Every structure is written in structure tokens, then in C-alpha cells.
Amino acid sequence: MAGKRFRCLLICLFLFGMVLTAAPAASAEARTNGGKGIASLDELAGADIAVQTGMICDVLAQQRIENVKIQYYNAQTDALIALETGKARGWCCDEPVARYMGLTHPDVVVLEEELAESDLAAVFPKTEKGQKLRDQYSAFVDGLWADGTMAAIDAVWFSTDEEKRTVLDYSALPDTNGTLIMTTDTTIPPFSFVKDGRPMGYDIDVAARFCQANGYRLQVVQMSFDSILAAVQTGKCDFAASSITITDERKESVLFSTPDYRGGVVMAVLKEASAAAPEKTTFWSGIASSFEKTFLREDRWRLFADGTLTSLIIAVLSILLGTLLGFGVYMMCRKGNPLANGVTRFCMWIVQGMPVVVLLMILYYIVFGSVSVSGVIVAVAGFTLTFGSTVFSLLKMGVGTIDRGQYEASFTLGFSDRTTFYRIILPQALPHILPAYKSEIVTLIKATAVVGYIAVQDLTKMGDIVRSRTYEAFFPLIAVTVIYFLLEGLLAFLVSRIQIRVNPKRRKAEDILKGVNPDDKN
């Protein structure tokens, strides 16, 4: 019966996905009467502007244009989609990003007037070691500008010729002077993105050349843009290059190298609809092309597979360890030990009151700040804590439903407290606990989507990475959603099996009377 339900669910999901994939076609019509044909910044007064969180574009746009309303998006892709679907009339971003998007989106046009000059550079921690490395890096970049190499790099990454867009194999460089860890957000092409399963782009090209010239091996760690400065400050990496704009405020906390890209902040708007009507595609060929781009091109399915595995590992380990932790703590607190209960209440107050993202960031950058530990382990630790406190609450609730009389009957038969708990109380509490436990597992799997903040390449993050390459609005999202549903279905199914096993009423008479001959007359 469970299998049948599962199949129904899959069919529903598929239909849901098709509807959503078809949605952009409908919104394409909506945009014809949206904000097209804008020619100057002043025309955007009072309009909605899309920007990426963590950039300085929002401040610049507010200074330059009257009454603009800022919409914040987590990725440039989302900001672009907002522009294309008419949710925003302008998209404020760095010049190179707009320039790059222009290569694949002929309906997007960049306004001539720049909002600000802005240069991009690599950042280094404010330590003695960081200072030295920064000076070395700046000198190298100055050299690239002087001999014209920089112009050549620019030409490679801002071309549409995929063949040329590649970097040297930086992870195999000789580590004469050690290995440098560089953090970058791989959703910002052409500076940093994933191609053929490998981070590459303008920034990585420069960094790789620097490492090659100075005898370093390069290790690239991918993380969310929001976390990059935190990673540099706490020494989680040696430096970061991720299309980071030089600002005075940022200079207070980190060191910048010489600019490696001279650009500005610009505003992109939609072109008049008359130009270049999009070629008609049928629904099915649209889906086929989306599928090809999202999964097949550059073997991107590998990214999804890796991300799924990572998400699954984090979820399963957190569930197992969290259950053990919650159970262990419950057993210590069960008899009302005031110390154990006090400590537990305090820890639960902290863990449950805090957004998981903040908890993960604190664990990654502060608690494990000075030790080199993989983001996956930190994610498991963080979710073990949150899931442990959930299990603790569930046990408390479930055991609380058992009548006091059950304890008393067991004690008067002569059972110890321990036997009473394991043989009488827990078996009766479990059926109350498991349904809630199952839904908590589903919640946990969804909650793991935030681990991108601590440099973990989970399913959501992989979806973002692919989306930043393909500029597909929805297909990767739907794909990610379907995979999440499958993961949730799988784990919920396992718990259902346990649920059946612990239900005593499903036993047959032979099981109940195992090892007993009912007709024995002695």
C-alpha cells in the first residue's frame, strides 16, 4: 500500500513540476507591459530594483535614484529572473555581471550611466601572514596589468567561446611554498562558477596564475557570498576572490589587493519588446532543453548526485546522532536531577531559540574557528544539536502521556525503575512519539538546505550553482524539490517500517506465544 501511495505522490510531483516549468512562458507575456524601454536612471524613480544581498548596489541605487524600493535576492540569477518576469523594473549589479548576462540574454540592456566606479579585488585577513600574502598578490596583479595579460584574461572569460574558457589545473600545482585556501562563491560567473564539476572563472584564473608563479598549490572552497568575509576574518581561508567590491567599510575588517578588475555598478533594464521576439518553442522541447542544460551538459547530474549524497549524509548522521543525544540527555534528566535539567533547559533554550543558520555560522566560525574542520562535520554537529533537542522534547511529551498507574503497577510487581522504563513505559510511549518524529525528519531534511552558508555543497547549493550557469528560472529548482521529496519519502518510509515493528497489536498469536506450548499440561 505504501508503494502505491508513493507512486501517486510522484505523479503529482511531476504534474506540479510541469505546471511550474510552463509558468515562465506565461510570464513572458506579462513582461511586455512591464518596465521596458527605460533609457535613463531617472526614469526608475519610485520603481522596484532587484539586487543581490551582500552587494553594495542597494546603497548606491538609493543614493542615486529617488524613492527606489530595493528587493533583495540571494543570487544574481534570482535578481535577473525578477527583472525578466517584471517583478522588478531594474536590476542593479556590477558591470561585469551585467556584461556577462548580456551575452546570453539579449533582452537585457545596461544603462549607460554608471551608479559608481567600483573595483574588484581579492581580500586577505588582517594578520601578518595575510599582509605578506596581500603584498605578494598585489605585486603580481600589477604585473598582469602592465604586460597586458589581464586584458587577455578578460577577453577569455567574457567571450561566448566555451572552448577557451578554462583554467590551469590549480589543484595539481607543486606545493613548494604550501597550499593556499581560497574561498569563492561559485554562483557569480564569469568570475567564479562551476564548469565540468570544477570551480573556475576570471577570479580563479588570476588566483591560479598567482599560485603557479609563486609556488603555491591552490585549494578552492565554495561558500555563500555572505559568509566569505566572515571566513576571511576568522582565518578559515588564506584569501578570497569572488568579485568582491572594494569599499571603505570592508577595508576596516579585511585587506584588499590591487584591483584585478576595474568596473562599476550599473543598472540593467529590459529592452523594448519589439526587438528579438523569442523563438517559439513547444512545451515539450522546452522541457527537453531545460533537462539537457540542467542535467546532461557538462555532466551536471554529477553535481546533483554529489549534492544529494551530501544532503543525505548530513541528514542521516544528524538523525542518528541527534536521536542518541536526545535519548541520552532524556535518560539523564528523567528522574528530575536539578543539575541535568537546568543545563539541558539552558542548552535547549539556546539551540531552539536560534535560527539554524546562525547556529551553524557560530559553530563553524567561532566554536571550530581555529581548527580546520569540514563544513559537513559542522553541519552534522549543528543539526545533531537541533534534532537532539527535538527528540528530547518528543520523548518528554510521549512519556508524559503514560499514566502514572503504569509505573505504580510495575513497581508493585517488583520491577526496578530501569526495567519499568524500558519494558513498560517506553514501548507504550513510542507509538505516540513516532508520527511526530517522522515529520521532524522531513523538517530536518528541508532545514539542511542552509548548509551552503558554511561551505557545504549540498543539494540546494548545487541547484544554485547550476542555475547560475544555465539561467534556467525554475527547472533546477523543480529538480531539487523532486529530489528532496524523494529523500523525505525514503526516510519517512524507513520510520514507517519501525512504526509497524513497534506496534504490538500487529503481532500474530504465534509470535506472542513464541517458545510456549499452549497444550502443555504440566
Place this chain on the structure above:
Amino acid sequence: MIKIEHLKKTYPNSVPLRDVSVEINDGDVIAVIGPSGTGKSTLLRCICLLEKPTEGRVLIDGTDVTDPNCNSDLARRKMGMVFQSFNLFGHMTVIENIMLAPQLLLHRNRQEAYNEGMRLLRMVGLAEKALNYPEELSGGQKQRVAIARTLAMDPEIILFDEPTSALDPTMVEEVQAVIRELAGTGKTILIVTHEMSFARSISNRVFFMDEGRICEDGTPEQIFDHPLNEKTRRFVRKLKVLELGIKSRDYDFLAMYTEIDKYCVKNRIPWKITQYLHMAFEEMVRQLTSPELPPPDIQTAIEYSESAETVEMSIRYTGPSFDVTRGGEELSMKVLKSTMPEITYTFDPNAEYSNRVLLSWHC
């Protein structure tokens, strides 16, 4: 033998047990009776260590089981308890409920435990329900299984805490029959119950408890037929009592008048009798508080027995022998005397209140 010494149990806002000292011999079948909230259940729960006494000791065969160093799990194996709410283990079948303790605690093998369990189930008449779950049984059946489960550990002492109070009246008899059968087997039994005839018929000893103490401890004949204690008498006869004391000539007559009214309405005493009570009270007390006599000290008690349908009023007062029934206004005394079959006056110079007038009416 169970020896209880100055047992006391207090809670922050109540004192269920004040001071209980008693010895219970092996094979005693004791019915514990008394009004609600007088510590009957608490006494049983202290004996089987479900409650920790505030003061005092419980010795079972010479071992102090209330000693913190005593292994309470071991001590409990000698005892069994049957609860008002049955408390069968809901996740196990009837036979598993019975087999669990002998298997785990007495290390019987499954076959032995099963055979013994089935024997007990046959004894309580429920062998065919062995593979049913408790929720599939009626209340009376559940209680019989609970008794079988207790017997499976072969306890020397069995404590029954109101075993039939949660049952439908039609099922009380089937449970009582099982308990009655046990009463002759030599086990020590304490049973808290509100079923007086049942208590009387199975026990060889009765404790009447009131206000956290054992007020009277005696044979069923003594307790039910010739109680020594006034409270016992009122309880076993199911009397409803109103007591009024007068210590001064300036007592609040109206307040007492209202109290008699309220008491009569509450106990549904016929209006006619209420009138007589008022009349008698007024007549007697008026005489006893007259200025010619020394300052009064009068105790009035009205007792109503629902079963016998009688109302008795006793008026006791101090001082030398003085029969109020002979004095007073002749006419009103005559009217009063005409309402009742009898009115008696007794004088006992050694009693706290030497004079006593007893009036009684049939409803």
C-alpha cells in the same frame, strides 16, 4: 507480619496520615473503611512503598522496608497491589501481562510462566481471553486479570485499593467473588472498600479510619454492630450529623435556626420533621438558657439515618440533674411530645455532659 510504627505522611497542603501504629498478623484479612480522604489509600501506598512516609516505620517480617538502605524492589516482591484503575499494561496481551514479572524477576522459563499464567486465568475465569489486549476487556474482566497478574508473583501480602470502585455495579460481584476466594487461602490481605456488606463478609478484622488515624480496630461484629467509637457508629449507620454548641445566653439563635434549615434541606428531611426540630430546639434551649440557671453549656446533635428513615436529636448539658422535658410551658411541651413516639431523659454524673435528652422521630 506487618508492623507499622507511628506512620505519618504529610503533603504541602494536606496530611493524609497523622499517626498510625498497628500490627497485622499473617493471614489476616482486613477491611479498611472510613470516609473519603482519611488516609486509607495512603496507608496501603505507604506499606507497598509507593509513597515515602514522612515519619514512622513499616516492618515486614522484621525488616524495616522504609529504611533508605532497604532494597525496595526486593521488598515489593513479597507484596502485590491491585488498583482501582486496574493499570494493566496496554501494549501486552492478557497472558503477557501475567507472564512478564515471573519471567524477568523469578527467572521462570516461558513455558512455566505460561502454565502458571493460564492456571491463574482459569481461576479468575478468563482463560479464553489470554490473547486479548486489555482494551478489549470490560472493567470487571480487567480487574480480574489484574488480580491474576498480582498472584503470579505469589505475594505473601495483597493490598486492594478500592478494587470495585471504578466498576459498573453489574461487574462488582464478579470481582468480589475472586477476592472472596482468595480470602481463605492464608494470604495476608488488606482491602480498602466502600462496600460495607462485602467488607463485613470477607474480613476477620476491620480498621475504621478517620482524619489520618485508625479510630477503631476490631472484629466485623464489633465495628458494624457494636461500635465503641461515636464516629464509627455514625459512619457504619450512614448517619448525617449536625452538631450545635451553645456556651452563652447570648448565642446567635437565628444563625442556628438557619443551620438546622440548611441541614434539613440538604438531607431532604421532610418539612414536617424540620418544624418539629425547630420547635424542640427552641423549647429546650429556651429553658436551659433561662436567667435563673447557671451559664449554659449545651451540645445539640441531630442525626439523620437515610436507611432507617429516622431523625434523632440529642441535647446534652452540664449541671446537676435537671429534666427539661418536665418543665417548660405545658402546652408547647404537650404539642412536642405528641409528635414523636418517645422522648427520654438520662442522667450520668460521670459524663462530660451529665444530662442527656434524646428525641426521635420516624420520617
